[in-house]
Amino acid sequence: NFIYKxxxxxxxxxxxxxxxxxxVFFHNLVPRSGKILDLGCxxxxxxxxxxxxxxxxxxxxxxxxxxxxxxxxxxxxxNEHIRFIHSDLLxxxxxxxxxxxxxxxxxxxxxxxxxxxxxxxxxSLHTGGILIIRDGNKDLxxxxxxTKLTELFSTRIFAFNKTSGKGLNFISASLIKGIASEKNxxxxxxxxxxxxxxxxxxxxxx
Numbered sequence: 001n002f003i004y005k006x007x008x009x010x011x012x013x014x015x016x017x018x019x020x021x022x023x024v025f026f027h028n029l030v031p032r033s034g035k036i037l038d039l040g041c042x043x044x045x046x047x048x049x050x051x052x053x054x055x056x057x058x059x060x061x062x063x064x065x066x067x068x069x070x071x072x073x074x075x076x077x078x079n080e081h082i083r084f085i086h087s088d089l090l091x092x093x094x095x096x097x098x099x100x101x102x103x104x105x106x107x108x109x110x111x112x113x114x115x116x117x118x119x120x121x122x123x124s125l126h127t128g129g130i131l132i133i134r135d136g137n138k139d140l141x142x143x144x145x146x147t148k149l150t151e152l153f154s155t156r157i158f159a160f161n162k163t164s165g166k167g168l169n170f171i172s173a174s175l176i177k178g179i180a181s182e183k184n185x186x187x188x189x190x191x192x193x194x195x196x197x198x199x200x201x202x203x204x205x206x
Contacts, residue, residue: 040105044072
């Protein structure tokens with residue numbers, strides 16, 4: 001899917017898949033079938049891997065970077081079960097999903113925008129559906145330096161990811177848990193990193 005799209009993108013894809021262990025962590029959390037939404041999907045690495053691992057998944061990837069979406073759509077493995085849409089998260093027209101993923105994307109939004117998007121995601125889940133959020137938790141001050149460093153490389157040095165111009169605004173665990181409490185849904189925090197502040201929140205509806 002990516003070897004004829006330039007050596008830099010091919011290198012980035014190989015590094016990303018190695019760092020993510022081919023997205024096994026997400027594969028184990030995401031239902032093997034059903035309607036899946038990946039917000040901030042970038043070039044589509046995770047949607048394609050999740051589709052390869054379980055073809056019962058109907059996956060939609062969304063990203064505000066039009067060039068990335070064009071690249072994701074122009075891939076050999078794209079079929080009727082996987083699609084990519086260019087849209088801003090705040091204006092995206094949500095349907096109803098069995099699983100929604102937001103991996104390393106919320107820190108591109110301001111806090112009030114983060115709250116709106118997370119609430120919208122919860123409202124757009126089927127009963128029994130799950131929302132998976134991974135992002136840097138700024139409350140973990142020492143480890144958060146490592147997260148900020150990786151984002152510096154990603155947004156400024158290699159420029160793989162674009163910012164809105166308002167700067168990065170990393171989440172706090174209290175914000176996510178507070179939204180879950182307001183919505184009366186279950187929220188579990190998973191912290192399995194040693195060198196960054198990236199944590200995973202699994203929110204289950206119903």
